[in-house]
Amino acid sequence: MRDPKGWLVTVAWRKFLDAARADAARRRREGLVEEEPAPGPSPSVDDTLQLYFLCAHPSLTPSSAVALTLRAVGGLTTRQIAQAYLVPEATMAQRISRAKRTVSGVRFDQPGDVATVLRVLYLVFNEGYSGDIDLAAESIRLTRQLAAVIDHPEVAGLLALMLLHHARRTTRTAPDGSLVPLADQDRNRWDTESIAEGVQILQAALARDRLGEFQAQAAIAALHADAPTAEETDWVQIVEWYDELVRLTDSPIVRLNRAVAVGEADGPRAGLAALAGLNDSLPRYAAVAAYLHERDGDLATAAQLYAEAAHKAPSLPERDHLTRQAARLNARCKARLNTRQDS
Numbered sequence: 001m002r003d004p005k006g007w008l009v010t011v012a013w014r015k016f017l018d019a020a021r022a023d024a025a026r027r028r029r030e031g032l033v034e035e036e037p038a039p040g041p042s043p044s045v046d047d048t049l050q051l052y053f054l055c056a057h058p059s060l061t062p063s064s065a066v067a068l069t070l071r072a073v074g075g076l077t078t079r080q081i082a083q084a085y086l087v088p089e090a091t092m093a094q095r096i097s098r099a100k101r102t103v104s105g106v107r108f109d110q111p112g113d114v115a116t117v118l119r120v121l122y123l124v125f126n127e128g129y130s131g132d133i134d135l136a137a138e139s140i141r142l143t144r145q146l147a148a149v150i151d152h153p154e155v156a157g158l159l160a161l162m163l164l165h166h167a168r169r170t171t172r173t174a175p176d177g178s179l180v181p182l183a184d185q186d187r188n189r190w191d192t193e194s195i196a197e198g199v200q201i202l203q204a205a206l207a208r209d210r211l212g213e214f215q216a217q218a219a220i221a222a223l224h225a226d227a228p229t230a231e232e233t234d235w236v237q238i239v240e241w242y243d244e245l246v247r248l249t250d251s252p253i254v255r256l257n258r259a260v261a262v263g264e265a266d267g268p269r270a271g272l273a274a275l276a277g278l279n280d281s282l283p284r285y286a287a288v289a290a291y292l293h294e295r296d297g298d299l300a301t302a303a304q305l306y307a308e309a310a311h312k313a314p315s316l317p318e319r320d321h322l323t324r325q326a327a328r329l330n331a332r333c334k335a336r337l338n339t340r341q342d343s
Contacts, residue, residue: 048073048138049117049145056116057103064099069120071096075135076127083314114150118158118214121146125162136166156205157215163198164221167191179321183230195225216245235265252282260288268295286312287322294329299336303329 055069056062067085070076082092125139143159171185202218220241227233242258245251255278263271271292278285290305303326310322 049142052117052120052142056113056120058113059102060099062116062119064095064102065116066120066123067092067096068099068103069117070123070127076124080127081123114146114152114155117146118154122158122161122214125165136162136169140166153205153208153210154212154214156201157212157218160198160202160205161214161218161221163194163201164218164225167194167198167225173317177317178324179317182224187228190225195222198222199225211244211248213245213248216241216248220245233264235261239265252278256282256285256288260291263292263295268292272296283312283314284309290322290325299329299333303333 051073052069055073056065060068063085067081070081071078078093078096079089081096082089085092121139121143124135125143127135140159140162143155143162147155147159167190168182168185170191171187171189172180174180198218199222202215202222205215206219220238223234223238223241239258239261242254242261245254246258256275259271259274259278262274272289275285275289275292280286280289286305286309290302290309293299293305294302306322306326306329310319310326313319313322
């Protein structure tokens with residue numbers, strides 16, 4: 001399929017025509033007569049969110065629906081989608097091909113479920129936030145649309161999460177394009193209006209006592225945004241929210257992030273203990289282990305792990321950042337060795 005987005009737009013247009021014809025027939029049967037509108041330009045119709053729902057067709061598994069939507073509507077490459085799902089590119093290509101074959105002969109008159117659409121919007125936002133294609137603002141726009149028509153705390157939670165992350169976006173990179181870690185970001189440049197809106201939306205969602213994954217993630221983001229400095233971050237409460245996320249998702253990536261929070265709340269050795277039960281092939285495992293070993297004073301091991309993490313980094317800015325971290329620690333190790341020899 002050379003133009004999947006064009007195919008989806010065509011399908012959606014045919015669905016619209018079917019609905020319009022049925023409505024016209026009903027009106028004729030009821031004998032309704034309406035005035036013709038004055039000639040003028042036709043209003044533009046944004047059917048993007050509708051396409052997201054159409055891609056989440058009940059005939060597809062949730063994972064296939066997400067993959068197809070990311071490829072056909074979100075504009076992501078197969079490689080980017082594979083990275084988001086932590087699978088080989090060939091595996092993701094097969095999954096997308098199967099999804100296309102599955103829906104090729106079905107009528108798109110049964111839109112998919114909200115949970116699948118939320119997952120797609122979340123993944124598109126993440127790619128737009130940290131990847132090669134700027135899709136973050138578009139994801140926020142679509143999630144706003146969804147929140148306006150669906151009153152659900154997880155829809156609100158996702159919107160809050162996006163706003164809180166997007167508020168920090170301009171500080172995540174230096175003028176030369178290099179990554180700036182959260183602890184080193186200029187908090188005076190964070191978008192306080194987006195943070196305030198995100199917190200307000202999150203508080204209203206949490207008050208409904210129907211906790212979900214996106215609300216828990218937004219709560220963690222809000223705690224980071226609330227801290228005047230990195231040193232004043234409430235890591236104990238962040239660990240508690242990660243515990244909720246583990247309960248909700250049992251995700252190894254969540255457990256990896258939790259190990260960092262434990263290391264900040266209870267010390268690097270506690271963080272390393274939390275890391276010990278995880279598979280070292282997880283993305284960014286080596287970077288997390290390097291950070292915790294450095295905080296524990298084991299600079300040689302940390303430098304080696306930073307170099308390993310750089311080799312596996314999914315993007316050039318991240319690779320360069322990790323390479324600089326390894327070089328910094330190697331220089332410190334060398335200086336320490338020279339001091340010992342001189343003494």
